[in-house]
Amino acid sequence: MVRHKIEHLTDRQDRNGLGSARVSCTNCRRRALNKSLTGELLNGVIIQEKAPGKCTIKMMPLLTYCHEGLLMRFAPAILLLLCIVGNSHVAYAQSIQPELLEWWKANAPTCSAPDGFLFVAKNSGAGCGDEDDRKSTLYAGLLCAAGEPIGCETVKRAQDPLSGRWFRSPRRAQSNNLGQQDSFGPDMAIGNQLYLATQSQAASMNLWLSWLDAHRTCWIGSGDNCVRSLLIRFCTDDTQNRCTAMALDLGILASTSNKLGQSSPSEDVNHLLNQAKLNMLDLIWSDSQFKNDGVSQHLVGAEILLLRRLGITDQRLVGAAHALAGKQPNNPFFLYLSEGPTQKVVNLTLSFCPTPATGMPHQRNQWAWEGDVSQGPSSNSMLWDCVFMARLIASGK
Secondary structure: OOEEEEOOOOHHHHHHHHOOEEEEOOOOOOOOOOEOOOOOEOOOOOEEEEEOOEEEEOOOOOOEEEEOOEEEEEOOOOOEEEEEOOOOOOOOOOOOOHHHHHHHHHHOOEEEOOOOOEEEOOEOOOOOOOOOOOOHHHHHHHHHHHOOHHHHHHHHHOEOOOOOOEOOOHHHHOOHHHHOOOOOOHHHHHHHHHHHHHHOOHHHHHHHHHHHHHOOOEEEOOHHHOEEOOOOEOOOOOOOOOOEOOHHHHHHHHHHHHHOOOOOOOHHHHHHHHHHHOOHHHHHHHHHHHOOOHHHHHHHHHHHHHHHHOOOOOHHHHHHHHHHHHHOOOOHHHHHHHHOOOHHHHHHHHHHOOOOOOOOOOOEOEOHHHOOHHHOOOOOEOOHHHHHHHHHHHHOO
């Protein structure tokens, strides 16, 4: 006998008329739980039985267990999982036309590293400027997670293969960050972990963890006799402590490390990471509710994608994705996280992305999904944002 679970239904969806669903199960054993976001059980009263084997589901969140059922995801925009017996299907969209994807890739800007490798970047109109590769590791990590090979190779080459230190781009990795400060940061760390997770790069993860451990601030002493701070820093050349890992950053780092079977050389650091992991999902959900600028919301979306690639499933991630889509309902990335590769996601992507008919943007320097898309399509798409969405939609996951 297989146990199946129906997971999430929100108050807002109920007000939209989508808060009830008919469920038919054979030998259905139902247990209704009103479950808080921290996992504590509250009052239960959700399932109303209308006839033997049939029930109506209302309210949120809920867990329903049925035997001999077929678990299906149904009704885009609510991600209600229906346990049913019978023939059902979910209608997902067709992939974006391969010809259009290839046009985006052929015209998407790149920068050249000193070794000649062309990597994911922006183009502000005057060659590869200092700003054009400041976020390459993040964008490339997203592309890698979606299945675009140049994204994976870009992130791979942004790591110093000897020390394990990561940089914002391959060019910066080969030129000591162009002599600038803030060579990395928590947002870039989401990008390289997307690469590490999707490509199962345990050796690169281990090398990076060793670098992070060795570059903690020395409190007392020096060299081998140094007593170090527990604080993890993603770089040592930051301004205003921008490289210091916060609680959520540490929880995500722990999740990636655990998935790849790696750990810090310091037991104290490992303990700190695992403690931070306990509150990670609550913090992501909280950020999805209270972050209001496009860049911060986009980073929450990237974190959700990373945790899903790590195999983490939880109602709080579902709720966080719904919250982002509610704040920006026309952002195809957020909508994809909320309801999957539906036709609406395809249509929104096509409405924002250039085509041969509309012509090439003069400046290709914006990743559209981290802006406020409510103001309409960007005239300066870097095109890699379009490649990312096309790959996500085609992957279906």
